[in-house]
Each structure stands twice: as C-alpha cells, then as structure tokens.
Amino acid sequence: MLFVFFVVNKKMNNINRNYPEKPEAVYYFGTCLAGTFYPDAGMAGIKLLQREGVRVIFPPGQTCCGQPAYNAGYWREARGVAEKQIELFPKPLPVVVPSGSCAGMMRHHYPVLLADSPNIDRILNFSARVFELSEFLVHVLDIKLEDRGVPMKVTWHSSCHAMREMNVIEDSKSLIRQLKNVELVELENEHECCGFGGTFSVKHPRISEAMVRDKVAAVRKTGAPLLVAGDCGCMMNISGAIAHQKLPVESRHLAEFLWERTNG
C-alpha cells in the first residue's frame, strides 16, 4: 500500500523510466475511442509496430481502460472494467497504447483504483508493462522514419495526461520532427487543456466550450491545415469544434499521420 501511495504521489516520471530491449512481440490496447470512432488510427499504430519487426497481439475481448467511470467517481463500475482488461494481457509482454490518457490510466491509476484487490501484485506487474505508443517507438524500437509525403505544415496538440502523467510529449514531437518534409508549428498555450476531460465536457458544457474555442483559435493562428494529436479524446473534441465552426483544418491521430507519411 505504501508503495502504491508513493507511486501515485510522485507521478513516476518517465525521464527515469527504464525501457526494455526490443521484444519479439507486444500486446496492443487499441482504446475504446479509436476502436469505435477512429479505427484507422488504431490500425496505423499496429502497422507501425509490425513494420519495425514486432509481432503485435490484439486480444479481441478488450474494450475500455475504465477511465471515464474512474474520473467520474464511479469506481465500482471502473474496477469491473479495469480488472477485465488486465485479465486479457497475461503474458510478460509490453502493452502498447496509442493514447497518453489511457496509458496513464493503466500505468498510474490502476494501482490506485485496485489498491485493495487481492491480485495487487498482478496489477502492479501489468501497470509496469504499459507504454504509450510514441515513447515505445522512440525508446524501445528506436524507429527511423522516412518521409514520403509532400511538404506541409502541421501543428500539434499535447494531451494533458500524455504531458503530465506519461511525460511523452517530446517523444511524440520528435517523431514528427523526423519527417523531413513536415514543418511543425507549435500552438500558443500548448500546455493548456483543450476542455475535453471526459464527462467534464458534458457536465460543464459552457466551460468546456470556452476552453475548446480558445484551443481552436490557437490552431487557426498557426495557419497549419492539419492538427496532429496523440489522444483520440482531445482530437474528437477539437476536431468536432473545428467542424462546427466549418474551418478548413483537418485532424489526424499521430499514428495515422506517421503511417500515411511514411508508407506513401
């Protein structure tokens, strides 16, 4: 218990994270939002891993990490769903997740949510194996990207949990910077939340609206025709607001963007 408490309070910083050697195979947790709304983004993550010579295992029973209920205060419901996911990833393989937020949930919050579980050792073991996609591509696979696309400008949105829980933003950006024909224009107030926050966006729609409007204004200011993001939640929020305002800006998940640029 004390250990768990320490982990949560320190928000284990990835700067000190020990990355494993390149494994023969990895598990892939596709996330519920990619699964339902952005399947091509989810698939692109798998293809990037496979292209690096890693066998990808996708347990078909996977659904959602449980974060929506956990953050909304429905911990009982969240526990049932979280325990179910852990069961599906039993082998001692890395679990790669194309979302900083879901990865943060599985890595940092499962030990809190399930602190009283009799299987706490198994849970800690699972959490320690969770990696966000871009940190895995950079630190474990040492991926080298060859850009085959036409020159273009893009901007990048940092998800709060990728930034403050998983600490992987520099990894994500470094992947974009590997693309020689892509100019990355940074967002003003990049460190500020886009206003999604799961149920926050519908519990406090007016505050969320004020936040996403400012985010869209910042995207517009960059002049980039494409917004790249590493989290489907933020992307759904910002791109939904962009579409609502009928602006000519596309959005793409990082995995899909990288795959499109390098597989052309």
Add this chain to the structure above:
Amino acid sequence: MDDQTPLNFDENVARALSDSQLRKNLAFAMGNFRQKRKAIFPDPIELEALRDAGNEIRRRALARLPELLERFEKNCVENGMHVHWAETTNEANQTVLEIMRTHDATRMVKGKSMVSEEMHLNRFLAEHGIEALETDLGEFILQLSGETPSHIIVPAIHKNKAEIADIFHQKIPDTPYTEKVEELNGIARRVLRKKFHEADVGLSGVNFAVAETGTLCLVENEGNGRMCTTVPPVHIAVMGLEKVIEKLSDLPVLLRLLTGSATGSLITTYVNMISSPRKTGEKDGPREVHVVILDNGRSKIYADPTFRQTLQCIRCGTCLNHCPVYTRIGGHAYGFVYPGPIGKILNPQVQGMKKAGVLATASSLCLACEEVCPVRIPIADLLRRLRERMHQGTGHAAPDFNPSGSIAERLAWKLWALLNRHSGLLHSAEKVMGSVGFISPRVGILRKWSICRTTPTISPRRLHELVEQQGVDDE
C-alpha cells in the same frame, strides 16, 4: 451547518462567461502570473527539490499537528500573547468582538486575511456597529465597490485600471478620475494613512505560525500589514489551525515557495515576524496581541489521512493562476471564499457535498494545478476521490448527497460497465448503432456536447474488425 442550499454553479458560470471584460482581464493577468512564476524558478531540478522540501515540511507539520498546536500556544503565551480557540466562524467572530468590547474599540484596520473572509468578519462587525476597514489595496477597492475577493492573493484581479479609477472617483469624496497607477496609489494612501492612526485594533492573517518560537510570520508587499500589526494598540491575528509549522528553519523554503508561486517574486517587500506585544522600553508595537485559531471544518478534514493533504495548502494561489477553468470563469463563480482548484477540494469538504459538491465536478483533471502546487497537493486525485465519495461513499461512513448523479446517470454507468465487461455485447450494440449511421439525438449529453462541436460518427468498420481482417494475432 447553516444554509444547505446547493450552489447554483451553472448560473454563476453563465454570468461569468458572458462578461467579456472579465474574460479579458483574467486572461491577461493569469498569463502574466504564469510567466513570472516560470521566470523566478528557472531551474526545474531546483524547483522540484524545493517542492519536495515544501511537501515534506507541511506533511511533517500535519503529522504532528495537535502537538505542534499545543507547543505553539504555550510559546505564544510565554511570549505574552493571548491565544483563543474557535471551533466555528461564529465563535471566532464572537472572540474578536469580545476583544474589541474589552477595549471599547469601534474602529478596526485590517490586513489581508482569507480566514477573516471565511468568517465574514466585516459583515459581522458592521452588525455590531464596528467599522472594519480593509487596507490591502485590492481588498480596499473591493470594499469600496461592495464586492468580495475573486482570488486569494490578488483579490481584485478581475478589475482593470479603468474600473478601479471609476470606483475611486465614485466612492471616495473629492477624488478626480485618474487611471495613473501612482495617483491611484496616492489616493488610497491618503485615505488609509489617517485610518491606521485612528484605529483601535489592527487585524491580520497569518502565513505561518512557528511552534518552536511562538512566532507569527506574515508576508505582504504594501506595508499595510506592518501598519495593522504595529500602529493600533491591539493586534488580533486570525489563522486556520493548519497554519502551524514546526520550526523557524522550515521558513526559508516555504517563503521562497510561497512568494515565487504566488507572484513570481523572490521575496516580499515586508516579512513580518511577530513574537510578542510591545515590551517594556520598546517604542512601538501593540500593547496586546491576540491569536485566534480557527477550526471551521479543518479537523474533520484532518481525520482522513488522504484528504488531510488538502491542509498542506499554503494559500499561494498559483493553482488558480494555472487553472484553465478559473482563468475563464474567475473566482466569484465558485460561490465560496476559496475559488479555483484548491476551492474545488476544500469547499466540498468544509461546506458539505450538498452545498458545494458540484465544484468537485468542475475540472477536466488536466493536472495543471498539481504540476505547480508548491507543496505537491494531489488535487486531481482528491477531486476523483471526492467524486467517488459523492456517488458511492466507499471508504466513508455514508454516501453523501449527490448533486449531479441522477438515477439515469447511475444506470448509464451500470450499463456502461456491463457492456465494457462483455466485449461481445458492446460490439453488437455498436454494430447496430454503426449500421444505422447513428443519428445523434439532440437530447441529453449529446445535446450538451453539440453546442459547440459536431458529434463523432461511429465508424462502420470497428478496429476489432480491421484487426481481424488484417490477420493480426489475437494471442
């Protein structure tokens, strides 16, 4: 607890968001504070070490709180100060009133004190014929305009120069309209100087109460705090019972963190260390010093070791400055004395879930507050735990009133859990919705979602199907 009417947060938010001047003032001021904080803590490694030290000092103090409070009281009394304990704000107000009456006092000058705001002391004293004048410039402005603070460090941050110029012109007799900062300061100084000398009692807050020496540490930039605590014959200091720290050597770290986080300065213009009333032969200082130690729900928070972390707070206000919600709605919308992230965890615990629980839901859990908190309060974690307490009451005596969890909401989460524990069921449900194109109902949460966004469409081919088609291994 007195009034249990739930806070009408939505209405407050709507009002705040429609005030474009407020939005502009806040965006400007908060951006400024964030930059200044960053500049004063240039070395991230040093900053993290400082925050670790700050956390350790506050945790150590809280771990021994009852003992340290007794030691603090004993040393204060030995130093010639009077110590009073108040369980409720009403008791604290009565204590202040009794001290005033003992001295036939009718005029009070006040330094900035959030605890006195918590007590609604000015209103209480006014009802008893006592004038309590705010002397902190921001508080002075608000007292003139009949408002309450919207920020715990910079109370009038929601006002700009022109608005302040207008208040001075309207409310202070014979004052011409001016937007020049020096002239505005001059006007306030002229009014306040006179009041400092006329006052019977000076009241102040306390930033840190040092148990080891029985010392009140008070920081400020305007000199009004020193005037309030030295010029009038009686000084009353009000403090929350969590303000105590173990020893003087804990102060440097906390002061560096407090001033750096609060205003982005290295040190405040005045650092007052008050350990006794005027001693024989001394030429200034009050003849009496009273310390009023307020509980008002703090010991209830203290009882739970996880929620106890709320009491680590040193009231620097930097969580407000970095909060994307506070930056957009300002302090008044929160409806209680303490706004922003700290208010979201403090008010529901002090005021009760029924009254203030909605505040715990008003966060996207973006962690901007946790990232900057000088004493590392895990605000997002506590928010989640408050929400959990609100809905399910696990680990607590009874589920508290739930301001937002309608029966429909509870059922929705049960259904969500059922579907997400059984992927087959989930996929069938999604397939049905996907194949009919999922025409979004313009009701309920989707209506709220779509006030400013298009609704996402369920993809006709889900990831699970793509994976199967492409022959990705399933074990």
